[in-house]
Amino acid sequence: MMELRHLRYFVAVAEEGNLTRAAEKLCIAQPPLTRQIKQLEEMVGVPLFIRKPRGLELTDGGAYFLVHAKQILDKVMVTIEGTQQIAKKRKTLFSIGFVPSVFYGQLPLMVRRLRKNKNLEIVLHELKTQEQIEALKTGKIDIGFGRLRIDDPDVEQELLFEEPLLAAIPSGHELGTHSPSLKELSEFPMITFPTGPGAHFSDFIQGVFYNRGLKSNVSQQVNDLQTALSLVASEMGYTLVPEQVHKLRREGIEYVKLQDTSITTQVLASRRRGDNANAVMRLVNTILEELVENRRTGRYS
Template sequence: MELRHLRYFVAVAEELNLTRAAEKLFIAQPPLTRAIKQLEEEVGVALFIRKPRGLVLTTGGEYFLEQARQILDKIAATVSDTRRIAQHRKTVFSIGFVPSVFYGQLPLMVRRLRRNKNLEIILHELKTREQVDALKAGKIDIGFGRVRIEDPDVDQELLFDEPIIAAIPAGNPLTRHPPSMKELSEWPMITFPSGPGPNFADLTQGLFHRRGLRINVMQQVNDLQTALSLVASDMGFTLVPEQVRRLNREGVDYMPLEDDNISVPVIASRRRGENPNAVMRLANTILDELVENRLTGRYP
């Protein structure tokens, strides 16, 4: 099996049409058809169902497509990093993160890693599900997220549980005392869109649903900064992790919740079964220290 077989297969799987796939690959259709047939013979299963109007992936084909994409992504990342390392003579260390964890001590970790002049630190803003995929594809070396993702190729470590607080328009009656979930449910809420798999939006909205409370969603936004801007504009409140309190925003008051033990995890994700190299060992040492600072209340 050659890499071209994987590239050809992915193109055909995305187009589900041999003619269009051949045009996309800038090759003639007959050699593409032969390559797909050779691939199916080598794998030992049919990857496509041939129909009069095109192709349909089999169950095996759907699985093979996911794996082929990861292999090609890994190769592309490896080639890119190799060129960068050769050019700069540096080791590349890539970190994935969700924005809400970057208001705590993660910047300190990045700063301390960057003291090593032989390291090039690359940051990728990714949702937790995207971090898992990026780890498997070799795009990142470690990820920091908020939700549990079950995957046999990725280890997830709970660093600590972080309280959830409410970001409320300054001067709003809700700022007179720590609001309850019931009180919050009576006000307009700014939320983040849900997507496939668990995410922060599911976690926060689930806090209300599990208590039998309905919420009045005023607006859905894609990023934290926009949400806080709408809060400052008196459009409603939003729920955020406690670290966000460090982001001082005019017109926004941060309030603890009356309800106890409402928190969201901070999770580190790494590739499973991989022996840590010197850079990862350094990152883990720094991370252990920063987590200890967090748990004991010693903030920088």
């Protein structure tokens, strides 16, 4: 019968690509580890590794198995941590993932509303949209708020609203005297965020220019919004941000509307598919509906 130790051993070997190093990492001898991996392959019924003189490589089946083995181990850890949290505080744990640019609008209002429920323990995780999808599948978060469409059969995404893009520019810059066009902006150094593997907001921004036959002049790529704004304040260039970000007042920065007001970015809520039945999620959905309606009718922008 497959046990969690089989998965832990497999992940360690897959990550190290070497039985000796994996055994050292796991603090066990190599021969027992070799037997456990062989036993796992027999249980799965397919080879998970290709044995080579300098180490091990995952087969296609092994690569697939690794993704799901990690998810299972993460799910177990999240379950343990959640159980401990509930036992200590006797509260229902509800975890929210978010990208920073959505936290300058109505999301804090929702969090404050939820925290008034004394039976809830609210935990926040700053995660990129792709990271939110994985966190939903492992149970690390219960809902995520991001800006990118991610196609995954286990997750459903709801469009809450769209908001215009603004240009964050250095104070006193010539771009601040009017609403600039994308063509004008393409002639100035641009700072994009975030970077790294997978889909990002920076990819969306690049697409905004590309779809209009333009090429942006990217001078810097940084990991987060705050760093991007710091570089803008240092007169290193400009960056494009969602409208909500203008609530973040920074010395040395002005926010200006674009000439093309039809350029918008989405705000999406991501949930596990079919996970709308429990009482907490129903409460979250009710609050979200109210906040979105407030924005639509102009009571909140």
